[in-house]
Amino acid sequence: MESEPGTTLVIGLGETGRPLLGLIERSGARALGVDVDAVDVDGRVGLMHVCFPYDIPEGSSTLR
DSSP states (O other): OOOOOOEEEEEOOSTTHHHHHHHHHHTTOOEEEEOSSOOOOOSOEEEEEEOOOOOOOTTOGGGO
């Protein structure tokens, strides 16, 4: 028996989180965006994305 996928949570709706939420919603998946205000989630959570801003240090190997 296959289980039904849960809601995808995107935590942080800034410059990364809001577009990510839009992409997930357009794919047809159930998604919920959470920012400063708390929300209640019906059912189980299948996936959670936490998006927060950060700076990549100049010369970082991440950019290579």
